[in-house]
Amino acid sequence: MKKLLFALATTAAVIGFSAGAYAADKAKVCFVYVGSKTDGGWTQAHDIGRLELEKALGDKIETQFLESVPEGPDAERAIERLARSGCGLIYTTSFGFMDATVKVAAKFPDVKFEHATGYKTAPNLATYNSRFYEGRYIQGQIAAKISQKGVAGYIASFPIPEVVMGINAFVTGARSINPDFKIKVVWANTWFDPGKEADAAKALIDQGVDVLTQHTDTTAPMQVAAERGIKAFGQASDMIKAGPETQLTAIVDTWGAYYIKRTQLFLDGKWETQSSWDGLKDGILSMAPYTNMPDDVKAMAEETQKKIESGELKPFTGPLKKQDGSEWLAAGASSDDGTLLGMNFYVEGVDDKLPQ
Amino acid sequence: MRIELERRPDVSKLFSILSPFIALGLTLIFGGIMFMMLGKDPIAALYSFFIEPLTEVWSLHELAIKAAPLILIAVGLSVCYRSNNWNIGAEGQFIMGAIAGSILPVVFYEWQSPLVLPLMMLLGMLGGALFAGIPAFLKAHLNTNEILTSLMLVYVAQLFLDWLVRGPWRNPGGMNFPETRTFDATAILPEMIASGRAHWGFGFAIIAAILVWFMMRYTLKGFEITVLGQSQRAGRFAGFSSRKMIWFSMLLSGALAGLAGIAEVSGAIQQLRPVISPGYGFTAIIVAFLGRLNPLGIVVAGLVLALTYLGGEAVQVSLQISDKPIRVFQGLLLFFVLSCDTLIHYKIRMMWYDLSETAGKGIR
Helix, strand or coil, rough: CCHHHHHHHHHHHHHHHHHHHHHHHHHEEEECCCCCCCCCCCHHHHHHHHHHHHHHHHHCCCEEEEECCCCCCHHHHHHHHHHHHHEEEEEECCCCCCCCHHHHHHCCCCCEEEECCCCCCCCEEEEEEEEEHHHHHHHHHHHHHCCCCCCCEEEEECCCCCHHHHHHHHHHHHHHHHCCCEEEEEEEECCCCCCHHHHHHHHHHHHHCCEEEEECCHHHHHHHHHHHCEEEEEEEEEHHHHCCCCCEEEEECCCHHHHHHHHHHHCCCCCCEEEEECHHHHHHHECCCCCCCHHHHHHHHHHHHHHHHCCCCCCCCEEEEEECEEECCCCEEEEHHHHHHHCCCCEEEEECCCCC | EEEEEECCCCCHHHHHHHHHHHHHHHHHHHHHHHHHCCCHHHHHHHHHHEEHHHHHHHHHHHHHHHHHHHHHHHHHHHHHHCCCCCCHHHHHHHHHHHHHHHHHHHHHHCCCCCHHHHHHHHHHHHHHHHHHHHHHHHHHHHHCCCCHHHHHHHHHHHHHHHHHHHCCCCCCCCCCCCCCCCCCCCCCCEECCCCCCCHHEEEEEEEHHHHHHHHHHHHHHHHHHHHHHHHHHHHHHCCHHHHHHHHHHHHHHHHHHHHHHHHHHHHHHHHCCCCCCCCCHHHHHHHHCCCCCCCHHHHHHHHHHHHHHHHHHHHHHHHHHHHHHHHHHHHHHHHHHHHHHHHHHHHEEEECCCCHHHHHHHCC
């Protein structure tokens, strides 16, 4: 009996040891998602990035993820679970995970953390973001060319700087083509709610807009636009399947390039904290194919994209006025990043009052 | 054919005790089959789900954090439901408690004293109780349906919180994000023991469960609650007022939900946000019935339900599967527990009858 026990114990120890050794071979890189990884928008874009990372570095790392993690105390537990399960590098992919990530990062100084779209860093906590507004500027120009009525509808999520910045970039782009262009904004107060987003889209179309864009994550607005026969822009992922005749282009988040770059640094032991804010030129976002538009509009969009990528064109360049008519940027002056990251005012041309 | 549930004349004591275990067994079998169909090792999955979260200290703390609001709310609800008052709006009372308790750390943030925390808890209870007082008043004096009024008030509370954190209570240093300033250290509910982050909310939950259990079992009030719940007429003959009982049960459950709200905000979140509860007030209804409306049963039920959340995450991490099958599995567990409990009290009767025969008799 004793022998049997001993044999069992050694077997268990060997199995336990080999499992441990296996885990040590490959570094674990983990992801925390706020939505479902098949949401067709924000989270799916991050998951595509994760799969690209696996493809590129799959012989050295393995990845894990937790999806549909609610923001708040649940997030703290989810992140801590990953930190404890042996993850060396953890990407938390929603703004609302910021404080939870900060707390867990303080508890696990040996684990590296990267938080998307936040503004708090630590020696083992970096932030990363994407200059989505560059894409929105291009969308604004396309909208101004396509729209018959000179009014676009904008489905916004929450009045945070990120979203306000997007609205302003869209209007600025549109007004560079048509100085009288206006947009109407509906605040859906959600990132992910097909019902509310569809309602917002219907309300905007009923108010007479003939181009629709969204800063929410589902394809519902695209479907409504398709039903009502107007054009629309996709968000976060290419939404062409939801509107083959409808989508003009989409801002596609291509996080994979960033994940590969940072994970490689982590593997080389050269990872350092930073606040990264890459744009079109770095490949962290790209534009879905320009479709359902005349060739001259397509050519214009492609040229603007090239100019932004080369740095020749900065979307927020004066002369620009705030909504109340006061001057924001003088002719030729460009906005600094600090102002953009804390943006809490509209530029001229937005037919809405910013919720304060 | 018609299927009917028929009340059993007498309830088997043995099966009352066995029922949760039968339910667990059925869940294990069907859950195991599901994991097998997904191509995952069912033993590993069930281990991660039920055992792994219990093997580590930090995870036990997380269990307590998750269970605390569920237990606290469900204990209050059990008093309501036993006395036949159907408070469905605990979610709203939870939120209003959190808001009322947060007045001190958000509006009077400069006042830092050891008195802050106890006052916050009292304000939280008061906020929840007052908010539950609305449906109580409407039912006691205007005879409205408390199920509807309490449920509708949840939306009022949610939108009120949303407006506060975007408007007057927004953190001036928070880059325009919809959240209040973070609470000062004197306004944060301390951890119970040093080994993890479980805060005193869990302590409140256990104390509340014991007190309510004692009241239900050993006091006249408890007897009054049971009698009025089972028969208003009998209660009236005994000199009990069902109107007073509406007030008592609603205010008590509102206060406990409010306490859960402020304990959660102060202990776990440490600021107000547009959403502070992943539906605790509604999940607590399940917990109350899972615990058979017995406060001590509710403690167990709350822990079990919390375990399904933690276990669900553990399975996701260890087996690399999506959270969808996990939700199905949680659903399986609840389905079996509640149906096993139902079948103790009822039996299924198939009623076969000929359609042509009933047609002649007209509409019944």
